[in-house]
Amino acid sequence: MIEVHNLSKRYGTLEAVKNVSFSVGTGQVVGLLGPNGAGKTTIMKMLTCFHFPTQGTALVDGISVQDNPEEVKQRVGYLPESVPLYGDLTPDEYLRFVAQARLLDPKKQNERIHEVLSACGLQSVRSQRIETLSKGYKQRVGLAQAILHDPPILILDEPTTGLDPNQILEIRSLVRELGKSKTVILSTHILQEVEAVCTQVLIINEGRIAAQGTAEEIASTLKGGDTWELILKGVSSEQISPMVEQLGAQVSVNHVEKIGDEKISLRLFIPSNVESKTMNDGEGIFDWAVDHHIKILQMNRRRFSLEDIFVKLTTEGESK
Amino acid sequence: MKGSIHRSLALTRKELFSTFNSPVAYGIIVFFLLFTSLWFFYVQRFFAMDTASLRSYFSVFPIVFTIIIPAITMKSWAEERKTGTAELLLTMPFSEWELVIGKFLSSYTVILIALILSLPIPISLLPLGHFDGGAIVGEYLGALLLAAVATSAGLLFSALSKNQVSAFLGSLIILLIITLINQITSTFDVPLSLAALINYVSLAFHFESFSKGVIDTRDLAYFILITALLLFINTRVILFRKWS
Numbered sequence: 001m002i003e004v005h006n007l008s009k010r011y012g013t014l015e016a017v018k019n020v021s022f023s024v025g026t027g028q029v030v031g032l033l034g035p036n037g038a039g040k041t042t043i044m045k046m047l048t049c050f051h052f053p054t055q056g057t058a059l060v061d062g063i064s065v066q067d068n069p070e071e072v073k074q075r076v077g078y079l080p081e082s083v084p085l086y087g088d089l090t091p092d093e094y095l096r097f098v099a100q101a102r103l104l105d106p107k108k109q110n111e112r113i114h115e116v117l118s119a120c121g122l123q124s125v126r127s128q129r130i131e132t133l134s135k136g137y138k139q140r141v142g143l144a145q146a147i148l149h150d151p152p153i154l155i156l157d158e159p160t161t162g163l164d165p166n167q168i169l170e171i172r173s174l175v176r177e178l179g180k181s182k183t184v185i186l187s188t189h190i191l192q193e194v195e196a197v198c199t200q201v202l203i204i205n206e207g208r209i210a211a212q213g214t215a216e217e218i219a220s221t222l223k224g225g226d227t228w229e230l231i232l233k234g235v236s237s238e239q240i241s242p243m244v245e246q247l248g249a250q251v252s253v254n255h256v257e258k259i260g261d262e263k264i265s266l267r268l269f270i271p272s273n274v275e276s277k278t279m280n281d282g283e284g285i286f287d288w289a290v291d292h293h294i295k296i297l298q299m300n301r302r303r304f305s306l307e308d309i310f311v312k313l314t315t316e317g318e319s320k
Numbered sequence: 321m322k323g324s325i326h327r328s329l330a331l332t333r334k335e336l337f338s339t340f341n342s343p344v345a346y347g348i349i350v351f352f353l354l355f356t357s358l359w360f361f362y363v364q365r366f367f368a369m370d371t372a373s374l375r376s377y378f379s380v381f382p383i384v385f386t387i388i389i390p391a392i393t394m395k396s397w398a399e400e401r402k403t404g405t406a407e408l409l410l411t412m413p414f415s416e417w418e419l420v421i422g423k424f425l426s427s428y429t430v431i432l433i434a435l436i437l438s439l440p441i442p443i444s445l446l447p448l449g450h451f452d453g454g455a456i457v458g459e460y461l462g463a464l465l466l467a468a469v470a471t472s473a474g475l476l477f478s479a480l481s482k483n484q485v486s487a488f489l490g491s492l493i494i495l496l497i498i499t500l501i502n503q504i505t506s507t508f509d510v511p512l513s514l515a516a517l518i519n520y521v522s523l524a525f526h527f528e529s530f531s532k533g534v535i536d537t538r539d540l541a542y543f544i545l546i547t548a549l550l551l552f553i554n555t556r557v558i559l560f561r562k563w564s
Contacts, residue, residue, distance in 0.1 A: 011564075048411040052562045073413040080411075084404030086334070088341050100330035101412050103323055145408070 001026045001153060001183040002047065007056035009042050016042040018207040019056070024200070026152070029179035031198035032187040033306075035314050039207040040187040041081055044155050047185070048078040060153060074102070077146035081157035081187075083138055087131030091122050091141045094130060095148055102149045112148065120144040121170065135162040143171065147178065154178060156186040160193060172197050191306045201306070203313050210313040215306045225271035227254065228285060231298035237264050244268065247288050263297070324418050331414070331422030335396075336429055345430055348388050352434045355384055357441065372449030374442055378459040378531045382499045382524045385431075385463075385470045390491035392430050393474030394484040396423045402483060410562070416555035423475055424551060431467040435460065455533030462530025465543035466523055470495055472550035479557045499523045 002024040009017040017039040024030050032040040045051040046058055049069035058065045060072045086094055095116065099109045117123050120140040125133055130141060139162065146154060159175065160168045175197050178184060188194060194201055195215060203211045203218070211218045235243065237258045244253050247268075255267040268285070282301060289296050339345045356377065360366050364376040400406040409419060442456050474491040481487035502522035505515040519525040526539040 045407075050407055050411050050562065070413045070415055073411060076411070078411045080404065080407045082404045084406075084408055086338065086405060087403075088338050089334075093337070097330060097334040098412070100333070101327050101414065103326060103413075 001028075001061060002185070003057075003059040004043075004047075005057050007043070007046060007053050007058055009039075009046060009051060010054040016207055017046070017053075020204075020207070020209055021056075022202055022209060022212055024183055024185060026183055027180065028200055029175065029184040029186070029198045030200045030202060031194035032185060032202050032204060033189075033191070033194055033310060034187075034204035034210075036189075038204040038314070040204050041157055042207075043204070044078075044157050044185065044187060048076055048155055049073055074149075075151055075153055077149065077151035077154045079142045079146045079154075079156045079159055081161075083142040085130045085138060085141055085145075088129060090127050090129055091117065091133075091137075091144065092126045094141065095144060098145050098148050104149060112150075116144045116148050119147070119174065136164060136167045139163055139167075139171070143174070152182055154182050154184045154186075156184065158188055159186055160188070160190065168193075191310060195306055203310065205314045211309065215309065218309050225269055227302040228268045228270065228282065229298075229300045229302055230266045230268065230285070230296060231259070231263065232266055232289065233263050233295040233297055235264060235292070235294045236262065240264060240266060243288075243292050243294075247284065267302075324415065327414055328418045328422040328425065331409075331419065332425040332429070335423065335426030339392075339426065339430060345392070348391050348430070349434045349437060352384055352388050353437055356380055356438060360441070366445075372451045374445070374451065374456055374459065375531050377441065378463065381463050382466060382527050385467055386492060386495035386499050388434070389427070389431065389467065389470040390474045390477070390488045390495065393427045393471060393478050393491065394481075394488040395478070396427060396475050397479040398481045398484045398487040410558070416558045419558065420475070420551050420554045424471060427471045427475065428468065431471065432464075435463060435467070452533055455531075458530045458533040458535055461535065462527045462539075465530070465540070465547075466527050468547040469523060469543055469550070472547045472554070473498075476550050476554045476557070479554050495523070 002022075004023065005021050007017055007020045008015065020039070020043060032043065034040050042051070046053050046065060047060060049065050049072055052066050061075050063071045063075070065072050086097075089097070092113065095113045096109065099113060104112060117126050120143055122137065122140055122144060125137055130138060133141070139159065143156070143159060146156065154175075156175065160171050163171060172193065175184060175186065179197070179199070186193075186197070200213065201211070201215055201218060202209055232240075237256045240256055241253055244251060244266075247270075250271045252269050253266065254269050255265070257265045259265050282299065285299070286296065359380045360374075360377040366376065369376075397406070400409060414422070442451070445451065446453075470491075473495055474487075477491035477494065478484075478487040481490060498521055500522070502519050502525040504510060505518050510518070520542075526542050529536045529539050
């Protein structure tokens, strides 16, 4: 549905996007994640033909954004980041303009506008000037404009920014629903949003793709092993290190802290290349504790969250 | 082609709706009607002249247009860029030409309305003497052509400017220069070839033959070609922004 090959965009001396390649299939909801200035919006602007790439190609539904922008724009619904709208129009008038500009069948325009206003919860404000609407309603008008022509591809730049929690849930649910039949690319800073809505993640950093795939796929590539958090009784913090060595040479102690009488908090890292299966699913740790007469009061495998992935990938350059 | 026209007209309708939703357009039209009437009846003293001619009425049109047309066109692109709505327009399936024509038609319609509202003056004066009807038609045709050039120039400046004020000032200055540049040839002694070149550039010079009731194809071609050229440059400015 969307294929991007070695896409680059230069603004003067600034290279905002550098040799980015990815593809998105039908029915996928892809989250573009990245810090401010990473190049997410620039990628979206190129896919919607607002800007042309300096280098590389982008095919939307098999059509090149440079060679046939009008055809591409027919197939794409776009919600820009700042949700620019004509404040002097009402949502009804604005959607009518969009319908006419997109050459929707005049006989079906009223019906479609009505449908979209309902889907976006805008019926109650349909005759109110847009400039008088709240941020949440404006966001919905922007979304209504993007879906009015029922495009197969939706590109949404931070669609839930500025909305209250209820509105966020509504928009997410709408995006999820749309994602069943359409290709959706959305950018966001909200990591939970990606986890809640997206089937795929593209992490962009400094104009390049730092990682892509499902959150689990990226996590398994990055984490390289499991972190276990334990609260143990019957062992002191001084005794624990030599005992841990018996778990295996590759197992390391990340953190140990005395938290009470004969109680310690321990964080272990077990690399994924440790061959013992029992070690990886925690059973090995349990057996090891029994062998050393240590009582396990709490045992928890720490999940590698999207937040961990994001921080790891987007701060690697800084730490270097 | 049909689709292009419909898209351009959709934009024109939207623009006109916004234009007449604010008092500015009404103010501009009233200014045009008042200024031209006061000029004709009080400055040129039409009744005291006792001449059955409207040349002095139409002679002020080039100057008035240099003021009112930039005021109409200034917001066309500059405001879209400022508020970010240009991103919406440019990501809808408009071609650059459809956008420029849509914008042009909306601004031009405002001028057209102003010109239609000026018709009661010649119509009410016609029974008072033996006016040359052909000359009046020619003068209106010249005014329409002149307005087309000024509108396309105003739109181009709006596309080049970041805000309305610079769009207004830029087009005002350029229009004043190309309108009045022929005054150099009548004020100073300039070589004939240079005078011909200066006159060729001047809007007022080409408008003059229309105000005499003469429809010269060279003047007609000048107005049409300059309008088309300015609109074409406008489409290139939009396209250039996509690449830059």
